Amino acid sequence: MRWMLMVLVLMTAGCAQDLSELGSIKPSDEHNLTKPKLEYFGVAGFLLRWRDEAVVLDPFFSRPSLLQLFWLSPDTQQINERMPSVPEATMLLVGHAHYDHLLDVAWVMNHKTPNATFYGSRTAGHIVRAEVPATRKFEDAEAKMAWLPGPTGPRPIARDDGWFTSSKGAIRAMPIQSSHAPNVTRVDLMGGSYNQDLKALPKAFWNWKEGQTLAWLVDLLNEDGTTAYRIHFQDSSSDAPYGFPPDLGDDRRIDVAILPVASWVNVKKYPQALIALTQPRLVVLCHWEDFFGGNLEDTKVLRGEKDEPAMYRIVRTTLPKDAEIVMPMPFSEIALPAIAK
Numbered sequence: 227m228r229w230m231l232m233v234l235v236l237m238t239a240g241c242a243q244d245l246s247e248l249g250s251i252k253p254s255d256e257h258n259l260t261k262p263k264l265e266y267f268g269v270a271g272f273l274l275r276w277r278d279e280a281v282v283l284d285p286f287f288s289r290p291s292l293l294q295l296f297w298l299s300p301d302t303q304q305i306n307e308r309m310p311s312v313p314e315a316t317m318l319l320v321g322h323a324h325y326d327h328l329l330d331v332a333w334v335m336n337h338k339t340p341n342a343t344f345y346g347s348r349t350a351g352h353i354v355r356a357e358v359p360a361t362r363k364f365e366d367a368e369a370k371m372a373w374l375p376g377p378t379g380p381r382p383i384a385r386d387d388g389w390f391t392s393s394k395g396a397i398r399a400m401p402i403q404s405s406h407a408p409n410v411t412r413v414d415l416m417g418g419s420y421n422q423d424l425k426a427l428p429k430a431f432w433n434w435k436e437g438q439t440l441a442w443l444v445d446l447l448n449e450d451g452t453t454a455y456r457i458h459f460q461d462s463s464s465d466a467p468y469g470f471p472p473d474l475g476d477d478r479r480i481d482v483a484i485l486p487v488a489s490w491v492n493v494k495k496y497p498q499a500l501i502a503l504t505q506p507r508l509v510v511l512c513h514w515e516d517f518f519g520g521n522l523e524d525t526k527v528l529r530g531e532k533d534e535p536a537m538y539r540i541v542r543t544t545l546p547k548d549a550e551i552v553m554p555m556p557f558s559e560i561a562l563p564a565i566a567k
């Protein structure tokens with residue numbers, strides 16, 4: 227009955243909030259930028275094209291309503307209309323296996339990114355296998371993840387061979403042990419894991435079991451193998467120091483930190499501790515908008531979420547002066563900063 231609680235809480239949290247809830251914060255809404263850029267699909271979904279490859283993060287388009295949470299299936303019409311075909315995508319990364327991150331992945335793999343290898347937790351792999359044939363490659367990110375020695379850190383430690391490199395060598399990605407924020411009910415309703423391949427995608431939302439939650443470091447590489455950009459991505463807010471990038475000993479500053487807003491008040495020292503450590507040049511705030519049904523032409527602020535402007539202010543006051551914050555509208559684009567000298 228605990229899942230009932232979550233739906234009840236969400237329903238009593240009322241309607242999604244108008245954008246005016248954001249006060250003076252104005253979501254960015256850029257289009258047709260020249261590269262390099264992030265293309266935002268909403269929630270925690272992004273596409274990043276680099277050289278002749280691309281990486282896709284947490285693609286999710288279906289946005290089922292609260293009632294549809296009991297009988298989920300990918301909205302293939304939405305995916306087909308909203309996601310471009312990206313044959314150059316060689317990596318598809320996911321942070322955890324909840325439906326708002328994984329529901330659409332099998333369809334995307336089969337119809338939009340025919341050449342992408344899937345990287346995620348074992349649980350995410352077992353779920354996606356229900357619809358993705360064995361000929362498509364799955365990489366177990368848990369086997370390579372930078373690991374946290376204890377809940378107080380100080381920060382995750384990279385393995386000797388912690389990077390996955392894309393097939394053409396333009397992108398590499400390192401999984402990092404992270405954790406998942408409790409949702410509005412403060413109870414872990416969708417935890418757990420799977421240890422064998424599923425025969426069909428789960429229907430009820432609580433069967434989209436979280437698995438190991440991961441953050442990712444994504445390096446966009448120059449032709450000589452040096453790092454042009456380093457991006458830190460997490461798809462759930464997390465207690466510090468879970469998800470923190472390991473010290474790679476290369477003194478490379480994080481260029482872009484992608485941080486979800488959802489449930490940010492339910493975790494410790496988020497996001498200020500991560501920002502203080504990484505000093506990113508650009509922060510992209512995602513997972514801020516309501517994703518329970520609704521009209522994509524009329525974006526609303528996530529229901530049940532407390533005080534998004536407060537998180538924005540914390541980011542602003544923790545960030546270095548030369549850094550920017552962007553809170554993008556779904557299906558808009560975000561320019562990466564100029565390559566650091």
Ligand SMILES: [Zn+2]
Nearest residue numbers: 322324406462
């Ligand atoms: Zn989640």
